[in-house]
Amino acid sequence: MKNPDSPMMNLTKTRRPSLALLALAVAAAPTTAMANDDDGRWVISADAVYTAAGDVLEGGTVVVADGKIVAVGPGGSGNVLEVAAVTPGFVDLAVRIDTDAYSVEQSTEASFTSSIDDSLDLFSYRWKRALASGVTTALATPSDMNVIGGLCTVLKTGGAPTLEARTLVSGAALRACLGPQPSAGNQAPRLGPAATFYYRRPTTRMGVEWVFRKSFYDAINAKRFGLDVASEDAAQNAVALRVIDGELPIIVKTQATQDVRTAIYLKEEFGIPRMILDDAVEAWKEPELLRRSGVAVVLPPAPKDGRVRDDYANDNYFLALESAATLKELGVLVALSGHGSSDPESRIANQAGFAMRGGMSFEDALAAVTINPAKMMGVDDRVGSIEVGKDADLVLWNGTPFEPTSAIIGVLLNGELVVDPRPAE
Amino acid sequence: MFAFLSWVALAASPVGLDGDAFQIKAKEVVLADGSRIADGVVVVTDGKITRVGAGDADPNLPTLEHDGVLTAGLIACQTRSGGASETVDVTRPFLSDARLVYAFDPSHSDFDKALAAGITSVVLTPADINVAGGVTAVVKTAGGAIVAREAHLALSFSAQALGYSAPRPRFIFGSVDANGTSMDEGGPEVTYVGRRGTRAPTSYGGAVRALGARFEEAGADANSERPLARAAHGDLPVFFEAWSRNEVARAVGFAQKHALQGALRGATLASDPGLLPQIVASGLAVVVGPFRTGHARRSLDAVRALQDAGVKVGFALDAPENDPQAFRLSAAMAVGSGADRTAVLQSLTNVAAEIAGVDARVGSIERGKDADFVLWSGDPLNLTSRVEAVYVDGALAWSADRSAD
Structure with missing residues (x-):
């Protein structure tokens, strides 16, 4: 067994050698691999349990029943899975799994x-x-072709393919996009009627920002003056006002420096309390703004050469491996994401590894793929850490998490073993 | 070929004309419940079936002996026969008051081809490019006689209805060929996944909201006779196109929310264990196909899975893009992938009639029904069997012998 001690870890360790031995004795029976798993109860015995709730249990166990974590500690009996390490299931706010252009209603620029x-x-x-790849909770967002794309949903990545079965929070955040994407493909009027x-x-960044500002300005005015507006506008204003009141977070796609700045200026102008910058490649270029604004940041997968290509603006943005660590040092709540890419290097677990290579601590990197994004969406009472009462969403490892020499060998979702770590018979 | 058909009694006038009674004695008569009568006799009077039984024929009636199988005329649950481009209206995504009964040419050769394949009735639908496409009609392929003027309200949550670009004004006079394909840059500009349509709604969500609002508005008016209102009140079934699994789930959810009954068209992967229960819960029938050779096994499996789950299945013809001679191929391929043979034949006849809402008149060999039937040389699901004659309303509408002329 490999001790997960490594220099980058600076964590509280709970050492329970005798009890750990007991747990391992339970785990050692070879028949456990064939144990009946129909009762929905699992005991995961690990060399290290990384809870993302402030501690690491060496030789710990996580007991799962009825889809929830019922105990974290030593010992336990039932279906025992013996692994090197356990982390919470990952929470990815940028899985980008949508129905492409059909996921966003483009007959308006702001579909609140x-x-x-x-x-x-x-x-x-x-x-x-x-x-x-270990992502058990995700934020579903519309494709970013509108300035305001609409309401997003936090959902589990598996289970029966119905909204009822998978949804944690419908309407968890409002999606917005600044920069060149919402204006790409729009046309200046030609001769004759607008077809x-x-x-x-809008055809420019300036126009995109104008649409954003006008929407919120209209909502504030409607409230201030009690304007009698059409029902569609009233519904739109109600959503905008919930953002201004801090009830609803707004997650804004901003890649380039100027878009990061615009988002923060808009946040300050309208007093938006909860703003998350998604895909914020160049956020690191505006440390003072970030520090003072209180925005949270979701970083994209680290590109191979540091350059993030923007096809909409025919431009490149630069993302350093140090970005995550730098933002964390500024006091920004940081999350990492995998963009649902088919590229193995883009998987979210590797992003945590890259962030550590850029100077982030193990603890912070773990938080950036688990509890931080859960907090951003207000679902940290359900997911994001290994604590009693939380959903049994767990990632099982064959070595120290996020190390290039380790792999994810198992996944539990709502207490169900969806990726089985046991060798095939 | 016509030797199998032999007149036993000499008739004074051609057998099978309106006003005459005659009988057909077939080696095997297939009934709606799937049972088969050996040496069955079907008596036809004034275009209707007046007796179905076994044994001896009435010696006083002109008799046609058929050394083969007699089934009800086949019913295609979807086609655009005789209408083609007239069923494609790109100008309005919500065209729920349009009527297919006004859009087809009753003497079009599409119907002759269908008749030759043993298809006696078809459901005419609009193209799936509109979210609400109009009201379907059921017509007979012999002469285009109308069986039902208003069979379903056609709806579509297919991506086709979303990623659509309206024609640009400067090219509005561009021409379109018979298949609806643009002949120059003036034709309708169709966009595909990943591209943006220029007509609202552009998104699944936009379609759900816009159609939902229309149903709520129409449904609130208890006296409205408009198709949307009648569908909302449960008086008019829907014919709901949805192809990929997420589209089907969305259509099924929409139908349940608005208490709509009717049929899904498409649902290629209806056998998906995550999707099937959702379809079953909705109570909607499913119109599948047409299948071509080389079709993915998974979509062929849909027929068996739906049958096993108790869902009514019908088959689409989708002419003129598809040849009616291939209609039986779809059914045979479903049987080949494990679907029940008897149930598949029912899906071509009486179950299809139920989906079309015309089962009181057509789709089965039963006393009182229209005398629409096909004389086959053998089992219709055996593709080596031939159509020898087709009768519609008791009249000989097509025969292998005449077509050789």
């Missing part, structure tokens, strides 16, 4: 009231891929 629920593809193989709505949409 659209819910991603109506456009999801729960049958996509990409959910399975995310789940196998499509793309003639009336």
Whole structure:
């Protein structure tokens, strides 16, 4: 057994050698691999349990029953899975699993009231891929072709393919996008009548920002003056006001420096309490703004050469491996993401490894793929750490998590073993 | 070929004309419940079936002896025969008041081809490019006689209905060929996944919300006779196109929310264990196919899975893109992948009639029904069997012998 001690870890360790031996004795019986798992109860015995709740249990066990974590500590009996390490299931706010252009209603630039629920593809193989890579909870967002894309949903990546079975929170956040993407493909009016709505949409960053500001300005005015507006506008204003009141977080895609700045200026202008910058490649270039604004940041997968290509603006942005550590040092709540990519290097677990290579501590890297994104979406009471009462979403490892020499060998989702670590018979 | 058909009694006038009574004695008569009568006799009077039984024929009636199988005329649950581009209206994504009964040419050769394949009734549907496409009709392939003017309200949550670009005004006079394909850059500009349509709604969510709002508005008016209102009140079934699994799940959820009954069209992967229970819970029938050779096994499996789950299945023809001669191929391929043979034949006849809402008139060999039947040289699901004659409303509408002329 490999001791998960490594220099980058600075964690509280609970050493329980005698009890650990007891637990291992239970785990040692070879028949456990064939134990009946129909009762939904699992005991995961690990050399190290990384709880993401402030401690590491060496030689610990996690007991799972009825989809929840019922005990964290030594010992236990039942179906025992013996692994090197356990971490919470990952929470990815940028899995980017959508129905492409059909996930966003482009006949308007600001679709505040659209819910991603109506456009999801729960049958996509990409959910399975995310789940196998350890992502057990994700934020579903619309494709970023609108300035305001609509309401997002936090859901589990597996289970029956129905919203009822998978949803944690419908309407957990409002999606917005600044920069070149919402204006890409829009056209300046030609001679004659405007044939499509793309003639009336913004064609520049300036226009995109104007749409954002106007929406929130209209909502504030409607409230201030009690304007009698059409019901569609009223529904839109109600969503905008919930963002301003801090009830609803807004997750804004911003890649380039100017878009990061714009988002923060808009946050300050309208007093938006809960803003998350997604795909914030160049956030590291504005440390003072980030520090003072209190935004949270979701970083994209680390690109191979540091360059993030932006096809919409024909531009490149630079993301250093140090970004995650730098933002953390500034006091920013940081999350990492995998973008649902098929590229193994982009998997979220590797992002934690890259962040550590860029100077982030193990503890912070773990938090950035588990409890931090859960906090951003207000679902940290359900997921994001290994604690009694939380959903039994667990990632099982054959070595120290996030090390290049380790692999994810098992995944539990709601207490169900969806990736089985036991060797095939 | 016509030797199998031999007149036993000499008739004074051609057998099978309106006003005459005659009988057909077939080696095997297939009934709606799947049972088969050996040496069955079917008596036809004034275009209706007046007796079905076994044994001796009435010596006083002109008799046609058929050394083969007699089944009800086949019913295609979806086609655009005789309408083609007239069923494609790109200008309005919500065209729920349109009527297919006004859009087809009753003497179009599409119907002759269908008749030659043993298809006697078809459900005419609009193209799936509109979220609400109009009201389907059921017509007979012989002369285009109308069986049902208003069979379903056609809806579509297919991506086709979303990623659509309206024609640009400057090219509005562009021409379109018979298949609806643009002949120059002026034709409708169709976009595909990943590209954006220029017509609202552009998204699944937009379609759900816009159609939902229309149903709620129409449904609130208890006296409205509009198709949307009648569908909302449960008086008009829907014909709901949805192809990929997420589209089907969305359509099924929508139908349940608005208490709609009717049929799904598409549902290629209906056998998915995550999707099947959702379809079953909705009570909707499923119109599958057409299948071509080389079709994925998974979609062929849908027929068996749906049958096993107790879901009514019908088959689409989708002419003129698909040849009616291939209609039986779809059914035979389903049987080849494990579907029940008897149930598949029912899916081509009486179950299809139920899905089309015309089972009181057609789809089975039963007293009181229209005398629409096919004389086959052997089992219809054996592709080496031939159609020898097709009768519609008791009249000989097609025969192998005449077609050789």
